[in-house]
Amino acid sequence: MIWEIEDGPRAIEGLDERGRPRPEYAAGLGLVPAPIGRRVLAMIIEGVFIGLLQLPMLLVALPAIIDAVGTADPVDAVFGRSDAVWIVVCSVVPYALTTVFLLVQLIVLGRRGATLGKALTGLRAVNVKTLERPRFWRGAVVRYLVQVGSLLIPVIGPLLVIALSPLFDPDRRRRGWPDLAGQTYLVDIRKGLNPYDAKRMRIARKTLATDLRDEKASLPSLATPVSGPATDVYIPVARNRGGVLGAPKDRVGSGERPSADDGPAAPIQESPFAVDSAPAVAPPTREPVVIARPATEPTAAAPTPEPQSAPASRPEPLGAPAASASSAAPAETLLPGATSSTWSAPELIPHDPPPPAAAAAPTASLVLDSGEQLDIPATGAVLGRAPSVAGADAGAVPLAVADSTKSVSKTHVALRWVDGALVAVDLGSTNGSGVIREGAETELDAGAPATLRSGDTLRFGDRHASVRLT
Incomplete structure (x- = not known):
């Protein structure tokens, strides 16, 4: 098992030289800013749910408390009623449920970037620098306190803080005042990438980094070595099952090897499989040989001619007229140095063997x-x-x-x-x-x-x- 230990602080991608998040990096990953309409809708959904939890107190306990305010002893007026227990239950239980709901909202927001309203509207909150979960205190508690504080000024406060402040974001990512205070970034997962999908997020980061590398360099060729001062271009001179053997372009024709003065360029490696780069010597051309063919059986024995030396000129081709009209044998052409009395088997002209039938290439x-x-x-x-x-x-x-x-x-x-x-x-x-x-x-x-x-x-x-x- 191999354990990886991080040495020093973790490098955060997507930050500029001043440590500020770059909007184009998040856009390149596929993150889409949350629309203002759904941001407001998420707050309304959460407010309505809190109102439903407070409904027993508003319908039962609040009227009884209002009636007891005008009496001489308000406490005795409330607890002296026959339904005092019911009034207490309708007052305490809604507040307890509301407290639990708000606490769960903060925990889920800090760990998963979602609340009830954001989950129903397809929104998620992430840390603006790391694009990961926003954490509990800064990303959840501080952000939620700013939103709740806007309720101190009815109508105007929520309208300014929640609805209008995202329009003043200089980075055009619709980050409102609660997001600036909590260092969060609210994204739309319906139209863009879900930052809490670990696999897709990892692929998006690697793809973005790969696309940047692909624009700068291409894959190297097998015939191109590391460039050096002595060999700028490498060309193949032989090929075998082990790879390609190469030589500098300007020294292939001359056969000169790199010297020690040329720098750190590696010398040409000798290989038992290498093919000599010098041009092959053309084989000598053979003069066409005329084959003496045996004549048909003569009707009369022909006189044996005197032996002759090899003719100086090129033999006549087959079918040429006979040199002497008195010869009884059919016309034939003799091989150089041969006589008509000593006939031998004709020499066979060598032919290349027929190529084997090509096997069907696999598909x-x-x-x-x-x-x-x-x-x-x-x-x-x-x-x-x-x-x-x-x-x-x-x-x-x-x-x-x-x-x-x-x-x-x-x-x-x-x-x-x-x-x-x-x-x-x-x-x-x-x-x-x-x-x-x-x-x-x-x-x-x-x-x-x-x-x-x-x-x-x-x-x-x-x-x-x-x-x-x-």
Whole structure:
């Protein structure tokens, strides 16, 4: 087991250099400010509920107390009534229930950012800096005291503090005076992201950070090393199963190796699998050889000619007229240095063996969890919300996958064909990838290939796809 210990204060995302929250960061995560109409409606719902709790006191105890005020002994006038017990119950119980209700409101507001009115209207309160729960004392108690204090001035107080103060927020996030006092931010979870959904909030933070990184840099190529003073461009000169062997662009043709004066650039590594970069010498061309074919059986024996030396000129082609009209044998052309009396088997002209029949290339397709089918071409593919093929295999096709939650990175996973097998490679995605086989999932390390089989399920982010191989 590995224990992670935080060293120093936790870094808070979304703050400027002066430690103030940036409104554009919360908007980038998908948080939507609470509308003023529902803020007022939430306060009205909570006020009506408190009025219902106080209803027994208003209907039973308050009239009896008002009648006893005009008598000489108000206490005896109240407790001397036959229904005095009922009056006491109707006075104490509503106040006790109201106190419990307000205490529960404060606790739930501090831990979950919700009250009765906010829960019914789809609003939540968060800390304006951390975008997490607002805490109990500052975010709940102080904020609630400001709201209750506005009731000291009937009508005008609540109208100014609750309804109108959000219109004066300089950040245009509709934070009223209670929010400024409690350092809270009231958001709408019906139209925006719920900040108390831990999984969606984590994905939104990682996606926002990934989008910023994707705009600055792209994935590196396998043929591009770390830039140095001696080798600015690396080009492949040989390829084997272990990777690509490269050499500096300006020294490939000359065969010169980097010297020690060129800086920290690494020398070219010798490999037993490397192919010589020098151009291959063309094989010598062979002169066409004319084959002597045996003639048909002659009717009369031909006289044996005198042996001749090899002719200096090129032999005549087959079918040429005979050199002597008196020769009884059919016309034929002799090989250099051969005589008609010594006939040998004709020389066979070498031919390249016929190419073997090409085996049918395997095909693959992915069936997404939405029912959409994506065919994987023979050159491979790259999956993501907006995939980029920079640094991928030559000819790789980008396949875009829609994902409203942005759990899938822009360039998430690559699919390649290696020796007839389909291989998945995670490209450093934010939420990772995995292969589900027989109910067990195997996480993919970034850059590590994993062979896929027909029937496997490929997970990338929160999306899934069934693998079909034919």
